[in-house]
Amino acid sequence: GQNIDQPTEMTATEGAIVQINCTYQTSGFNGLFWYQQHAGEAPTFLSYNVLDGLEEKGRFSSFLSRSKGYSYLLLKELQMKDSASYLCAVRSSNYQLIWGAGTKLIIKP
Amino acid sequence: DSGVTQTPKHLITATGQRVTLRCSPRSGDLSVYWYQQSLDQGLQFLIQYYNGEERAKGNILERFSAQQFPDLHSELNLSSLELGDSALYFCASSVEGAANEKLFFGSGTQLSVL
Numbered sequence: 001g002q003n004i005d006q007p008t009e010m011t012a013t014e015g016a017i018v019q020i021n022c023t024y025q026t027s028g029f030n031g032l033f034w035y036q037q038h039a040g041e042a043p044t045f046l047s048y049n050v051l052d053g054l055e056e057k058g059r060f061s062s063f064l065s066r067s068k069g070y071s072y073l074l075l076k077e078l079q080m081k082d083s084a085s086y087l088c089a090v091r092s093s094n095y096q097l098i099w100g101a102g103t104k105l106i107i108k109p
Numbered sequence: 110d111s112g113v114t115q116t117p118k119h120l121i122t123a124t125g126q127r128v129t130l131r132c133s134p135r136s137g138d139l140s141v142y143w144y145q146q147s148l149d150q151g152l153q154f155l156i157q158y159y160n161g162e163e164r165a166k167g168n169i170l171e172r173f174s175a176q177q178f179p180d181l182h183s184e185l186n187l188s189s190l191e192l193g194d195s196a197l198y199f200c201a202s203s204v205e206g207a208a209n210e211k212l213f214f215g216s217g218t219q220l221s222v223l
Binding site: 030031033040041042043044045048050087089091094095096097099100101102 | 111150151152153154157165167197199206207208209211212213214215216217219
């Protein structure tokens, strides 16, 4: 079967750095997405990785290792507004998006 | 604002009833996706349309159906509603549904079945 695993919940301190991991097993691979979703709101796009390596975008970076079926989202200089769920999604061989259950990130002052 | 419009924002109905959720994609987007998200759960893919044709089907119940009209707006019909159908229903759109295309999500319709 196809599945994506992410930690259910993480807690971090304002101003710190946090890494949210995502491992996947899918039928083929055509890219990996990270989305942010505040409670009760729509998911919004953060990043897309299709090649191995690190993509940096401001305070957020995303890493991919296709051979390991692994990605992480790195959030630096955490702010209270970063409290949200972070969703990992993989585009499989039939171009369907397989979604993880999301990681709820709690930021404490 | 993502440019994707969903109506209504909230819907309260009773078991056994039928409802229709509506979605207008971003201007220029041909592909529309429907997702269900139950409380504290991940996004469950229901169905995708591309330029009026069904492109992919996920875990959509037989009681649910959808279509995409010539003007590219889409409707999701939910019938014989059960308590377990209470969820947030999202519509998303993208240009063509290509591998690297990000999805733009509407603000969702919160369905409560009492």
